[in-house]
Amino acid sequence: EVQVVESGGGLVQPGGSLRLSCEASGFSFSNEWMDWVRQAPGKGLEWVGNINQDGSQKYYVDSVKGRFIISRDNTKNSLYLQMNSLRAEDTAVYFCSRTLVDLGQGTLVTVSS
Amino acid sequence: DIQMTQSPSSLSASVGDRVTITCRASQSISRSLNWYQHTPGKAPKHLIYGASTLRTGVPSRFSGSGSGTEFTLTISSLQPEDFATYYCLQYNSYPRTFAQGTKVEIK
Numbered sequence: 001e002v003q004v005v006e007s008g009g010g011l012v013q014p015g016g017s018l019r020l021s022c023e024a025s026g027f028s029f030s031n032e033w034m035d036w037v038r039q040a041p042g043k044g045l046e047w048v049g050n051i052n053q054d055g056s057q058k059y060y061v062d063s064v065k066g067r068f069i070i071s072r073d074n075t076k077n078s079l080y081l082q083m084n085s086l087r088a089e090d091t092a093v094y095f096c097s098r099t100l101v102d103l104g105q106g107t108l109v110t111v112s113s
Numbered sequence: 114d115i116q117m118t119q120s121p122s123s124l125s126a127s128v129g130d131r132v133t134i135t136c137r138a139s140q141s142i143s144r145s146l147n148w149y150q151h152t153p154g155k156a157p158k159h160l161i162y163g164a165s166t167l168r169t170g171v172p173s174r175f176s177g178s179g180s181g182t183e184f185t186l187t188i189s190s191l192q193p194e195d196f197a198t199y200y201c202l203q204y205n206s207y208p209r210t211f212a213q214g215t216k217v218e219i220k
Binding site for chain 2: 035037044045046047050059060061062095100101102103104105106
């Protein structure tokens with residue numbers, strides 16, 4: 001059974017940093033693109049970015065370019081989202097996804113002073 | 114960026130009703146479209162890929178159609194577990210973009 005489990009969310013002050021993790025199981029992690037998706041309170045789903053199998057290609061939505069970095073460790077079946085210079089509008093539940101097919105239950109990030 | 118628009122934004126329906134949701138793209142995306150079902154507090158559930166291919170395990174009352182810029186999701190006979198918000202997503206180009214969603218509520 002495919003599983004992706006996010007962790008690392010929490011409360012952070014504006015301008016701060018946070019690193020999310022996603023642990024994957026039940027599929028060949030090193031063979032799959034991985035994505036991050038988020039949902040702000042009361043809003044719809046928003047694609048954040050993705051990374052290819054070996055980490056050599058990454059794409060981001062404009063609103064996070066230069067602030068967020070996606071990375072992966074295929075030896076640990078893990079995906080990461082390093083979030084820097086956080087803003088109030090980054091407050092959301094962040095979902096990890098195997099190729100936009102299997103998504104996790106998400107982890108909540110709250111940016112507030 | 115490709116803009117995705119769904120209609121209606123919300124609808125009220127009864128169990129057993131036929132429900133159709135429309136998704137429009139601001140430019141052609143061929144058939145590069147997914148549909149998702151999302152209930153608060155749960156993982157979004159992937160229903161359809163390639164505009165019309167049902168993911169394994171998804172009930173056959175769900176169907177998708179369309180290509181280019183106009184797509185539809187149809188639920189042939191609404192069941193209690195289908196009350197949720199539905200989203201389309203284009204994966205034809207970057208950035209991937211979701212539409213704003215359609216909330217299906219109980220009448």
